[in-house]
Amino acid sequence: MRIASDAISFLDTVLDRTIAPGYSRVGFRMRKRHWPDNDPRPESMRGRTALVTGANSGIGKATAAALAGLGATVLLGVRDLERGAQACRDIQATDPDADVSVVRCDIADPVSVTECAATLAHRLSRLDVLIHNAGVLPDTRQETAEGHELTLATHVLGPLLLTELVAPLLGAATDPRVIFVASGGMYTQRLAVDDPEYRESPYQGVTAYARTKRMQVALTPLLAAHYAPRGISVSSMHPGWADTPGVATSLPGFHRLTKPLLRDAAEGADTVVWLAATEPTPASGHFWHDRRSRPEHYLRRTRYSDEQAQRLWRYCRDAIHPASDQPS
Numbered sequence: 149m150r151i152a153s154d155a156i157s158f159l160d161t162v163l164d165r166t167i168a169p170g171y172s173r174v175g176f177r178m179r180k181r182h183w184p185d186n187d188p189r190p191e192s193m194r195g196r197t198a199l200v201t202g203a204n205s206g207i208g209k210a211t212a213a214a215l216a217g218l219g220a221t222v223l224l225g226v227r228d229l230e231r232g233a234q235a236c237r238d239i240q241a242t243d244p245d246a247d248v249s250v251v252r253c254d255i256a257d258p259v260s261v262t263e264c265a266a267t268l269a270h271r272l273s274r275l276d277v278l279i280h281n282a283g284v285l286p287d288t289r290q291e292t293a294e295g296h297e298l299t300l301a302t303h304v305l306g307p308l309l310l311t312e313l314v315a316p317l318l319g320a321a322t323d324p325r326v327i328f329v330a331s332g333g334m335y336t337q338r339l340a341v342d343d344p345e346y347r348e349s350p351y352q353g354v355t356a357y358a359r360t361k362r363m364q365v366a367l368t369p370l371l372a373a374h375y376a377p378r379g380i381s382v383s384s385m386h387p388g389w390a391d392t393p394g395v396a397t398s399l400p401g402f403h404r405l406t407k408p409l410l411r412d413a414a415e416g417a418d419t420v421v422w423l424a425a426t427e428p429t430p431a432s433g434h435f436w437h438d439r440r441s442r443p444e445h446y447l448r449r450t451r452y453s454d455e456q457a458q459r460l461w462r463y464c465r466d467a468i469h470p471a472s473d474q475p476s
């Protein structure tokens with residue numbers, strides 16, 4: 149028995165290191181056959197509330213549908229209310245009992261994030277799960293009204309602000325979980341602590357995307373430690389390669405080439421849903437893929453020190469709370 153489980157673990161690791169098979173639906177389906185018996189139980193999310201950002205399409209929408217299917221009350225955090233309402237209708241067309249509704253949350257806009265947190269505080273007594281799924285891959289360098297590079301604002305600053313603002317609601321839940329949907333693309337990138345706003349080299353959207361996904365993964369253990377006293381667990385994961393509107397639009401060449409091998413959105417969402425709903429709660433502070441904790445580095449050159457990770461976190465906290473907002 150031990151030999152069989154070692155062989156499965158070895159195969160899983162080989163799939164992970166060889167990237168293309170592991171990230172594709174082939175890897176997902178091979179691993180799925182050997183997962184331990186800790187699928188989220190039917191109805192396991194009944195009585196629990198989850199907020200999923202960027203939930204009007206792709207992996208976010210599939211996550212919202214799956215959590216609602218487990219009985220959760222799911223809030224779709226979206227920047228376009230009509231697209232969010234359409235996603236709710238789509239989910240309920242398949243599952244008429246799905247308890248889904250929309251809350252406006254443009255994660256790159258701190259005003260919208262603050263309003264979203266205020267709406268949640270008004271509507272909820274607690275929040276059980278917060279999923280930072282919203283993502284962008286712009287062609288050119290863009291800045292928010294606050295002067296932050298768009299992928300940094302969307303993948304890092306907005307999620308940090310939202311987590312902080314809803315921490316009291318999360319802290320009121322019995323087993324609160326925060327999950328970042330990162331990307332395997334982050335394996336190629338160092339921590340851009342000296343140039344987090346991508347001002348100092350020619351901009352490439354794919355690099356900006358992967359750098360800020362690296363930041364999500366680097367900040368996960370720091371956030372886990374920060375929120376541990378309130379009982380809040382923090383994880384990050386990557387979904388592999390899934391066929392979503394985002395991939396089709398942002399990476400059309402990659403999409404065309406790999407389409408037959410891509411996971412569907414529900415397969416991409418599997419580990420997010422598992423992290424949100426499985427029992428016991430997976431260990432906080434880790435990076436996951438296909439229900440297993442994964443290394444944060446495959447290349448020596450991407451390694452960073454604790455001091456660099458802390459420096460990035462300080463930068464982000466100052467960006468979220470400009471000097472004028474900080475208590476004197």
Ligand SMILES: NC(=O)c1ccc[n+]([C@@H]2O[C@H](COP(=O)([O-])OP(=O)(O)OC[C@H]3O[C@@H](n4cnc5c(N)ncnc54)[C@H](OP(=O)(O)O)[C@@H]3O)[C@@H](O)[C@H]2O)c1
Nearest residue numbers: 202204205206207254255256281282283331389390392394
């Ligand atoms: N698909 C993959 O293979 C893959 C691989 C690795 C990682 N991921 C990650 O998975 C997550 C979901 O991506 P996806 O593939 O499902 O792409 P998608 O279909 O484009 O979904 C992205 C979602 O994010 C939303 N969004 C973007 N900016 C936002 C903002 N400022 N505020 C609120 N929502 C915002 C989009 O809303 P709009 O409709 O308003 O634009 C959309 O609903 C992303 O974080 C992505 O980086 C995906």
